[in-house]
Amino acid sequence: MSVNARTMSDDELFYGHKACPGCGGALVVRQALKVLGKDAVAALPAGCMSATGFNFPQLAFANNAMITPFAATASVLSGIEAGLRAQGIKPDGCTVVGFAGDGGTADIGLQALSGAIDRNDDVLYFCYDNEAYMNTGIQRSSETPFGASTTTTPAGPSHPGCVTGKKDLFAMVAAQGIPYAATASIGYPNDLLKKVEKARDIRGTRFIHVMAPCPVGWGFPSSDTIALGKGIVDCGLWYLAEYEDGRFTLNRDPGRFASVADHLRSQSRYRALTDADIVTIEAHRDQVWQRLRQRCSCESS
Amino acid sequence: MLEVIWHARGGQGAFTAARVLGAAASADPDTFALAFPTFGPERRGAPMRAYTKIAARPIGDRSASRRAAIVVYLDDTLFADGWEDELAEGGVVLLNSKVAHPDARVVTVDGSGLAADILGRAIPNTVFLGAIAALCDAVTLENVEEGIRATMPAKLHERNIAVVRAAYDLVAGRARADALPCCSEAAPIEGASGEKEREASSVVSAEPPARIIPQLQELTVAPERFARSTCFQGGHLVSKNAGWRSLRPLVDQQACTGCFNCYLLCPDGTIYKQPGAGSSSTVAIDYDFCKGCGICAKACPAHCIAMVEEGGGRDEALHIRQ
Structure with a gap:
């Protein structure tokens, strides 16, 4: 039975947390735990979700959860999984799951993730991508897109902000032959839920990279988080794809992209972008999609 | 809680002894122990310390002990002025030395000599496990033997157990008849309150709600409860948003x-x-x-x-x- 708003569990396993209003990352954790259930054991490195979920004695996770060293999310997941098995106390249907931000995954935790995939440990790793180190005050990560202003890549009249593009984690984990990898966005919740459900039932290392807009870091009203999560997919700056059994699948191929300019102009982090910068971003998007379409057999349009 | 400070030089086996002592004490399922060393980048021969903590409930304080009921010196050159500052009231110093010490609080044992005779090497660490078993209620001789079997390589069991027994006989024969007061008092009191906490938590979880959702609690957690452990109740909410x-x-x-x-x-x-x-x-x-x-x-x-x-x-x- 597919999980959706009607069929999903009434349990709220991530509740009372101190994330900002309209937090995309919090929604990733909440929805994932809805699918994975109370026996999931979660591990989170330094980042928004650990800072806002574990405010002793206010502990927002109702399932077992712990904080890991920043670089060690995937290693701790491996250890939890092996420990539960060795002690014979791993419940049926228990998923050992990590929730790390883009900085904790693409920068600081990358080698630990690569190691877990290398060993094919039976863990599920979520990267909730808000495109910068939001917990510490919006510093650039290697998932910060071109043109975004952060405190370490400040934009101004003569500088577009971040001058590098997003690191392609999805391709990196696929290159290691991971059993299952996917990209998703909280703007497409049913696609996300379907992927979590699929990942839950696959053994070996699974990786899901979820776009999680951040009202504070991106600069938009807290009520627009879902709209931004949908908009970034519709204009082609993010994509919904899967890698399974060595095959790439594009879950959504918008034949015509929505306006990149409209999407970018709705966020204050892009306020210094010139029209020429936006043309550059569109050209880069088209290159990315050319590669994606070559790589993927298209599932639907 | 019973705390033991081990002073030694790198290579004398202080951390091994601290660990065996913890394993010995925690052989009892209702007793918890921590053992850990502190040292810098120095290697063999440099002064170092190790610590053992033993209590009737999980130990939350993982910091080095400042004062302890038992302070062991595996090397008498480390026994220096100010040793009293580390010693808790009613406590005892165990000093590896051939020479007796005038202060009644200092029990000397020729650990190196005993180890050389039985082990063939002057590694004094397990000698003091036997001495502690003789002085203190926290561990018995049987506990220590079990701890050695559980944590040391099999080929070392027999001779180290012989060392422990010899040291036990040596110290039990001549030390004070009363065991350390700090040990015999501490254990039962902590055990009783630990029991109460376990009862309280089982009451809370007796009826799991049909729908799992963290609930607002009326009380915050008191320090005397949370300071005992590094694990806490999940889904515990004390403030609204x-x-x-x-x-x-x-x-x-x-x-x-x-x-x-x-x-x-x-x-x-x-x-x-x-x-x-x-x-x-x-x-x-x-x-x-x-x-x-x-x-x-x-x-x-x-x-x-x-x-x-x-x-x-x-x-x-x-x-x-x-």
Whole structure:
């Protein structure tokens, strides 16, 4: 039975947390735990979700959860999984799951993730991508897109902000032959839920990279988080794809992209972008999609 | 809690002894122990310390002990002025030395000599495990032997157990008849209160709710409870998030179609399903934890959720909707 708003569990396993209003990352954790259930054991490195979920004695996770060293999310997941098995106390249907931000995954935790995939440990790793180190005050990560202003890549009249593009984690984990990898966005919740459900039932290392807009870091009203999560997919700056059994699948191929300019102009982090910068971003998007379409057999349009 | 400070030089086996002592004490399922060393980048021969902590419940304080009931010196050149400062009242120093010490609080044992005779090497660490078993109620000779079997390589068991027994006989024969007061008093008291805590927590979890959702607790956790462990009750909420909100979502129950879009998309999970008229369902909001982000109002295809200023009434909400 597919999980959706009607069929999903009434349990709220991530509740009372101190994330900002309209937090995309919090929604990733909440929805994932809805699918994975109370026996999931979660591990989170330094980042928004650990800072806002574990405010002793206010502990927002109702399932077992712990904080890991920043670089060690995937290693701790491996250890939890092996420990539960060795002690014979791993419940049926228990998923050992990590929730790390883009900085904790693409920068600081990358080698630990690569190691877990290398060993094919039976863990599920979520990267909730808000495109910068939001917990510490919006510093650039290697998932910060071109043109975004952060405190370490400040934009101004003569500088577009971040001058590098997003690191392609999805391709990196696929290159290691991971059993299952996917990209998703909280703007497409049913696609996300379907992927979590699929990942839950696959053994070996699974990786899901979820776009999680951040009202504070991106600069938009807290009520627009879902709209931004949908908009970034519709204009082609993010994509919904899967890698399974060595095959790439594009879950959504918008034949015509929505306006990149409209999407970018709705966020204050892009306020210094010139029209020429936006043309550059569109050209880069088209290159990315050319590669994606070559790589993927298209599932639907 | 019984604390033991081990002074030694790298290579004398102080950390091994600290660990075996902890393993010996925690052979009893109701006893908990920690053992850890502190040292710098120096290697063999440099002064170092190790610590053992033993208590009747999980030990939350992982910092080095400043004062201890038992302070062991595996090397007498480390026994220096100021040794009294580390010794808890009624405690004892165990000193590896051939020469007796005038202070009654200092028990000397020729650990190196004993080890050289039995082990063939002057590694004095396990000698002092036997001495501690003789002086202190926290561990018995049998516990220590079990600890050695559990933590040391098999080929070392026999001779180290022989060392422990010899040291036990040596110290038990001549030390004070009373065991250390700090050991015999501490254990039963902590055990009793630990029992109470276990009972309390089993009462809480006796009836699991049909729907798992963290609940607001009336009391915060008192330090004397949380300082005992590094594990805490999940889903423990002590403060609301309502104060963050300047706008409040109001649901028009008549217009709600029960699509649950708002429920699906709430980052805080504060929207819940409730029975509506007939067989239909609608949604309601937990205002204790809603932060007023407004995602639900934007997500509602029937436009039946309005964001109203805190303090405004229901009429105002309906007005905004129209």
